Amino acid sequence: MPNPYAWWSCALLLCMALPLTGQQLPVEAAPSQLDSPAYSLFRPVPKMRLRPMSTDRPDVTESAYSLDAGHLQVETDVVRFGTRRFGVNTSQEELALNHANVKLGLTSRLDVQLVVESYTRQTERPTNRAEPSTYRAGFGDLTLRLKRNLWGNDGGRSALAVMPFIKLPTGRSCGNRAWEGGVVVPFALQLPRDWSLGSQLQTTLIRDEDSGYNCVELAPTVTVGHDLYKTLGGFVELAGSWDTREQGRSLTVNGGPIWRVSDNLQLDLGINYPLTADTETTYFLGVSFRR
Template sequence: MLRFLLLLSVLCYLPGIPVVAQLSLRPVGQDSVLRSRPRYSLFRPVPRARLRPMSTDRPDATESAYSVDAGHFQVETDVVRLGQQRFDGEANQQLALNHANLKLGLTRQMDLQVVVESYTIQTEDAEQPVRRAGFGDVTLRLKRNLWGNDGGATALALMPFVKLPTGRSCGNQAWEGGLVAPFAWQLPHDWSFGSQLQASWNRDPEAQQHYLELAPTVTVGHDLYRTLGGFVEVAGAWDTRATAWVATLNGGPIWRVSDNLQLDLGINLALTQATETSYFLGFSFRR
């Protein structure tokens, strides 16, 4: 177990290696300016006039490297997501309703997240059709921004997580967990670049064993207008027990209705066999 945790830590620092050198370029005195700011917390919220621009973990698979401001609450949810998968003559479908990420800012650099799979309907069109429906699993996550929350072209965060097997009909009834390292880079002319490496300790219910999965992503975003933007992303996953990858091409528009409300829709298009293609509609709201 110790070796596994050390491996996760090393892997999740990899996305930030190319930009660590930029830390030495921070202007003299910037650290003292940051330290001189009021110490906001869960019980001493950041004033609304000083909130950072809202940053969300959705709609792409790449998580945000920025945390929610201290003392503020943010909801990000798939209002509806329809997934379809065909393999070896069998068709599987999954309809997810209100799979939400509930986020609470704890400090200037940290937030707590609870991901709730509110309701899921799964169908398998095999020789003996199967239908499952109900409440799914709950995932607890803690995001710690390492740098970039309060300015700069780049940002990096670490986010450990653990999945609780709360789903009865929908879920694998297993404890799982891992670590995510998201990286963000703000580019000129309203372009942005993001990447992450996620290392997960998953459970295979058929083989009755846990295994390590590595899931890298790369995403590019662009603001077309002040309130309208979009993204294109490639997301992959590798089961370390095998040599094959699974991958999707993701994309869609983003509409920033206000400083605290964002709507999005998009598609995750399967690039490999036995991979789900999904369509989604969601929103994010901050208070």
């Protein structure tokens, strides 16, 4: 059973941190952005009129802002390594390479996204070294997402979006070979003195591999943000999930630095640290770019 003091410690840490969430709020719309509804996939927004780049990574909390019409953005885990222990008998390691989110702006408020799990290697190691380890590796699942910004794309103190998604069971070795889907509702709020707040609720219909039945998973997150320097910042986030299974609960505190190399290029690295048992510890390095 998780230590209740860990929950309060994380809440206090979130309030004291000075992170950069990667979800910059355009408080006032520039005049050049006011006619953005005229742009589309086939009439791209000119580069000088682009909104500040907003990414769905590196935190779990998705951005409440959609991509500018007619532009492409790629956000990828260059490398991600995770490890966790199941009880006292087995541990699992997972290495992911180039798990990418490819985004295409369709209109001033709508973009389409394809999440590609390019390569995953999973290793299960028994505690008893006399028993052999098992390996699975290969191409993973594809996830198709459609983000619709409801308000705040071009200005205002808050922003809200809705993003339905569906997972295609293209992975054979590393996937659960099941169709899954759900919806994400991300929210962003500009606080006084250049602080910002981000949160979301994700609801997913998932398949339990052991029983073969579907169950509902709820995954809320919260993150607070503030620039440390003009191009350098960091993020701190609290992310949880639970479902209708008895053991389907997890809580992590996530964080790491972000470097905005240019208006269209961002680098990040970080850790997802577990606060509950049987939850994965994850280290990652990522890059995002827009064109």
